[in-house]
Structures are given as structure tokens and as C-alpha cells.
Amino acid sequence: MESKNPLLLLSNDLCVHGEGLTSNKKMLKDASILNMQDFRYLTPESQQELLESHGTVYIITSANERPLPRLLDIFDNEKYHIKAEECQDADKSAYPYILNAKLMELMLEQKQAKNRKLSEQMSSYLIAMDSIYTLSSYDRKEDIINHTKEFFAMMCLPENLCYFEAHNTKAQSDIHLTDFQKKEIVAFLKSNEYYKIAPSKKSFCFRLALQDRDEGIFVLENIAYPSRLHEFLNLTLSIRSVLSLVLENIARQNELVKSHNLLADANDMLKVINKILRHDLANNLGAIKMSLEMNETRPNPKYIQISKKAVDRSFEKINDMKGLENLIGTGKDLNCYEVKEIIEKIAGTDIEMDISIDGHCKVLADNALSSVFENIIKNAIAHGKANKMRITMAPSGKYCHISIEDNGTGIPDEIKTKIFKEGFTEGGDSNSGLGLYISKKVIERYGGHIAVKDNTPNGAKFILDIPSTK
Structure with missing residues (x-):
């Protein structure tokens, strides 16, 4: 602003x-x-x-x-x-100097107050980043909830901190409230609101989505610094979204381990996700620490912006990890999918490419199949600078043979064997290098194959063979 x-x-x-x-x-x-x-x-x-x-x-x-x-x-x-x-x-000629001195004194006090506020905000973001990093390492709901309570207790210093599961009416009747009235909490539970601030403006509560559609409620009453309530609330909502994602991830992992046939692939994928998550969050924590140290020696609002951007990148990365987990097998049986319908749905979004589709084919797959085509299309745009693509498909024995040709710059021979490897990026690209790696893993999980060739006269050509269904 x-x-x-x-x-x-x-x-x-x-x-x-x-x-x-x-x-x-x-x-x-x-x-x-x-x-x-x-x-x-x-x-x-x-x-x-x-x-x-x-x-x-x-x-x-x-x-x-x-x-x-x-x-x-x-x-x-x-x-x-x-x-x-x-x-x-005073002599009237001294008036301007007196006024200037007073203004200078006041502006110096303002600057010092703003610097103190910036330092407090930097500390808050650093604590939040450290908490996010720790939360991402847990795999049990109880550990996550306990760590979250510790985080709130340290950050907000409330006189009273309560947590209970919304469906547990006994716990609801036994909670001890000092600033909220119980009828306010009951009304909050019945509403669709994510959070509620007490009339005193010193307390707030928020809901957290748990596993199996359960909900948990955190209540923080009489926090130590009411003037920073909205700052705490913003951080709290961010942590809340992270918690929801972590808990959802735990639920997905629990579903994955139920399938012995997919366990090895799922574990490999989760290792990739955790490795990238740890690496990128550690980098962002380093940026936070550096900007905090710089702010201590030379206070400047730009350092808080560095911190905020690092926080935003971390949230984006966590959301990316959620998207990647959708590509992991669910352990359920594969279903019949019409390939042309999946591609037409992708082409109907904001994809900036002229895509033609010929032929029909039904394959045995799951909902990760759309991500395979999306990865190939987006790579052609981002790296191949393509603006046209031709996709043909037809049954070929027990497979559906799919050819994806673009008019971009193509893929150099020296990296054709590398693009499907974990973490491979070209030209210092900032992405995670997982798109085509996961696409290959998904196709192989279906029992199929994926390869890349040169297109004629230019561009790249991806060949997919996916088990078909009659």
C-alpha cells in the first residue's frame, strides 16, 4: 500500500x-x-x-x-x-529552530518505535518459521497438537490456553474459560467461522481441521500483548493452515501404508518430498536469520519484507508438497479413465497453448493421471517455449499408445536421459525438478512406460504407453 x-x-x-x-x-x-x-x-x-x-x-x-x-x-x-x-x-526568529528541534526529536522517537516493532515482527516470523519446520517433521496428531500448544504459549503468553476436540461434548463442558463465555464458544462451533475474537479484544479462538472430519478448537485468553492481537492472529491462521496440511498429509500417509504393493514407491516419493521440504525451509530460515541480523545493525523496513517473502515461499512450498502427495498412489484399485476427456479438461483451463487432440483411448489409472499431462504441457510452455501441441492416441495391444508433440525448442540430447531423474533442473531453474520424475513414477505404477524423442521439424515428442481397458 x-x-x-x-x-x-x-x-x-x-x-x-x-x-x-x-x-x-x-x-x-x-x-x-x-x-x-x-x-x-x-x-x-x-x-x-x-x-x-x-x-x-x-x-x-x-x-x-x-x-x-x-x-x-x-x-x-x-x-x-x-x-x-x-x-x-523566545525570540520569534528562533521559532523555526525550536519547531524543527521538536519535530526532529519526535520523528526520532517514531523511528525508534518502528524499529522496535520491526524487530518484534522479525522475531515473530523467525519463531513461526522454526515452528513450521518442526511441525513438518511430525507424523502423529498428538505430537503436532502438543507442539502447537507450546508455540502459542511462547508466542502469545496467554493466561489461559485450552484445546479440545469439537465432537467431545464432555471435554467441551469441562474446559475452563476466563474471558470467553461458553455460549460464545458453542455459537462459534455451530458457525462456519475459522476464528473468533472475544469482546475484550484480549482473547481469540480458532478451529483446526483434524483427521476423519473431526475438528479441534484452540482457545487463547488474555494474551500478554493485546495491541499485537491481529499480528498474532495472522501468524496463527498461517500456522493453522500449515497444521491442516500436515494433518492431511499424515492421513494420506496412513492410507498409503495400507497398500503393501505401493509401499516402496510411496516411501521413495515421501523421502523426496521431505528432503525438498527440509532443504527449502532451511534456506528460508537462513534468510530470516540473516535479515534479522542485518536489521539489528542497520534497521530497515526492507528486512521485514525479506522475512515475509521467506514465510510466503515456505507456505507455497508446503502447498506444493500437498500437490505432490496427490500424485502418490492411494492404495485403491485403478479405475477406467477416458484420456481425451482428461486432456480436454486441462486444455480448457488457463493453459496458453493451442492443443489439438486426435483419437480415443481408455486406460486403467487414478486421478494422478491428469497431473502427468499437466506436467508435460507446462514443461513444453515453460522450457520449450512451445505454443502448439498435437496429441494423438489409439489402442495398441494391451496398451493405449499416446504421442504428445510440441513445436518448441526441443530437449537437447545430453539431457534427454536426465529429465526423468529426481530433482533435475535445467539452467538454474528455481523449480523443484520433480514434475517429470513423478510423471514417470506414476506411469510406471500403472504398469506403463514413458519416453521422450525429438519432434519433426522441431520440438519435443513424449511417448506414453498406458495399460488400456476394453
């Missing part, structure tokens, strides 16, 4: 010296200077419009100034009021 210029309101006996404040113009970012008397003469609508167009309001008055307009008290600007008593007995 673009920052607004400050507004200086000077009392009538000081306004004549307002031009002397130009030495602060650079620090004040071209602040507007206005006589308080002129401000009073404006209509309430004009006063409001003026305040809306500015940010911080510096009010500089003599000790005998009349009461300030009420609008200054009720409007949502950040306000600072300076009474320049020294100006009463």
Missing part, C-alpha cells in the same frame, strides 16, 4: 514560521503545512477529505491554543501533538 504524506497543523501564532520547517521536508516526505485556524474554517466534509488524503498528523500549538477540532480525535490517522511552550518567551 502506498504511504501517504504527513500533515502539519500549526497554530496561528506559529504558522507564519512554518516555512522554516522546510529543512525537514526530506524526512517528512513533502508534508502539507496548514494553519489550524484555516483547518477550523473548513466544512466537516472538507476536513475529513483532507485527513483521508494524508497519513501521520503532526499538531504543533502554543500552550494557549484553543481546543482542537473534534474530528482530529475521532479520525483514524496516527496523531502527534506538540505544545511549543518554548516559543512563548
Whole structure:
């Protein structure tokens, strides 16, 4: 959001010296200077419009100034009021210097306060990142919940921290509340809200989706720093989304291990996911630590932005891991899929490519098959710079033979044997290098094969043979 210029309101006996404040113009970012008397003469609508167009309001008055307009008290600007008593007995030529000194002192205090707030935010993000990293290593719901309670206790310092499962009415009746009324919690349970703030603005609760459609409720009452409630709540909602993903991942893993035939492949895939997750989160934690150390020596808002971006990258990576887990076998029987329908659905999204499809074929697969085609198409666009693709398919013995040809730059011979390997990326690309690796694993799980060749006259050609069904 673009920052607004400050507004200086000077009392009538000081306004004549307002031009002397130009030495602060650079620090004040071209602040507007206005006589308080002129401000009073404006209509309430004009006063409001003026305040809306500015940010911080510096009010500089003599000790005998009349009461300030009420609008200054009720409007949502950040306000600072300076009474320049020294100006009463000073030489008028000294007024600008006195006013400048007062403003400089106030702006220094503001800067120090903002730096302290930035340091607090940096510490909060660092703690949150460390907590996310730890949560990603757990595989039991009980461990995750206990760690989350420890995180909230350390971050928010609540007087009372409760957790209970929403379906457990006995636990609900036994919880000890100090700031929330139980009827408020009951109403919250019946609503579709993710969180609720207590009327005192010192407490909040939020729901967490558990396994098998159960829900858990965290209640934090009388936190130590109510002024930071919304900051804590934002972090809490982020942690909540991570917890939901981790718990969902645990549920998926439990389903995977039920299938002995897919256990080996599933474990291999999970190792890849965990390795990338640990690696990328560790890198982001390093960025957080470095920016925090830089902020300690040279405070600057850009360091908090570095921290925020590192947090965002971590959440994106965790979501990527969730997407990758969808490519792992569910342990259920394979079903019949019409290949053309799957490709047409992908082509009907925001894919920027002209795709033609010829032929029909039904294969034995699962819902990971769409990700295979999506990976190939997106790779052709991102790496091959292709804008056209021709897909043909037809039954061939016990297989469905599928040819995917694009008009891009093609794939060099020296990397054709590498593109299906775990973690392979080309040209320093920032992606995880998992797309085609997982595509190969998925096709092989179906009992099929995938290969890549050169297309004529240019581009790449992927050949897929997937067991068909009559």
C-alpha cells in the first residue's frame, strides 16, 4: 500500500514560521503545512477529505491554543501533538529552530518505535518459521497438537490456553474459560467461522481441521500483548493452515501404508518430498536469520519484507508438497479413465497453448493421471517455449499408445536421459525438478512406460504407453 504524506497543523501564532520547517521536508516526505485556524474554517466534509488524503498528523500549538477540532480525535490517522511552550518567551526568529528541534526529536522517537516493532515482527516470523519446520517433521496428531500448544504459549503468553476436540461434548463442558463465555464458544462451533475474537479484544479462538472430519478448537485468553492481537492472529491462521496440511498429509500417509504393493514407491516419493521440504525451509530460515541480523545493525523496513517473502515461499512450498502427495498412489484399485476427456479438461483451463487432440483411448489409472499431462504441457510452455501441441492416441495391444508433440525448442540430447531423474533442473531453474520424475513414477505404477524423442521439424515428442481397458 502506498504511504501517504504527513500533515502539519500549526497554530496561528506559529504558522507564519512554518516555512522554516522546510529543512525537514526530506524526512517528512513533502508534508502539507496548514494553519489550524484555516483547518477550523473548513466544512466537516472538507476536513475529513483532507485527513483521508494524508497519513501521520503532526499538531504543533502554543500552550494557549484553543481546543482542537473534534474530528482530529475521532479520525483514524496516527496523531502527534506538540505544545511549543518554548516559543512563548523566545525570540520569534528562533521559532523555526525550536519547531524543527521538536519535530526532529519526535520523528526520532517514531523511528525508534518502528524499529522496535520491526524487530518484534522479525522475531515473530523467525519463531513461526522454526515452528513450521518442526511441525513438518511430525507424523502423529498428538505430537503436532502438543507442539502447537507450546508455540502459542511462547508466542502469545496467554493466561489461559485450552484445546479440545469439537465432537467431545464432555471435554467441551469441562474446559475452563476466563474471558470467553461458553455460549460464545458453542455459537462459534455451530458457525462456519475459522476464528473468533472475544469482546475484550484480549482473547481469540480458532478451529483446526483434524483427521476423519473431526475438528479441534484452540482457545487463547488474555494474551500478554493485546495491541499485537491481529499480528498474532495472522501468524496463527498461517500456522493453522500449515497444521491442516500436515494433518492431511499424515492421513494420506496412513492410507498409503495400507497398500503393501505401493509401499516402496510411496516411501521413495515421501523421502523426496521431505528432503525438498527440509532443504527449502532451511534456506528460508537462513534468510530470516540473516535479515534479522542485518536489521539489528542497520534497521530497515526492507528486512521485514525479506522475512515475509521467506514465510510466503515456505507456505507455497508446503502447498506444493500437498500437490505432490496427490500424485502418490492411494492404495485403491485403478479405475477406467477416458484420456481425451482428461486432456480436454486441462486444455480448457488457463493453459496458453493451442492443443489439438486426435483419437480415443481408455486406460486403467487414478486421478494422478491428469497431473502427468499437466506436467508435460507446462514443461513444453515453460522450457520449450512451445505454443502448439498435437496429441494423438489409439489402442495398441494391451496398451493405449499416446504421442504428445510440441513445436518448441526441443530437449537437447545430453539431457534427454536426465529429465526423468529426481530433482533435475535445467539452467538454474528455481523449480523443484520433480514434475517429470513423478510423471514417470506414476506411469510406471500403472504398469506403463514413458519416453521422450525429438519432434519433426522441431520440438519435443513424449511417448506414453498406458495399460488400456476394453
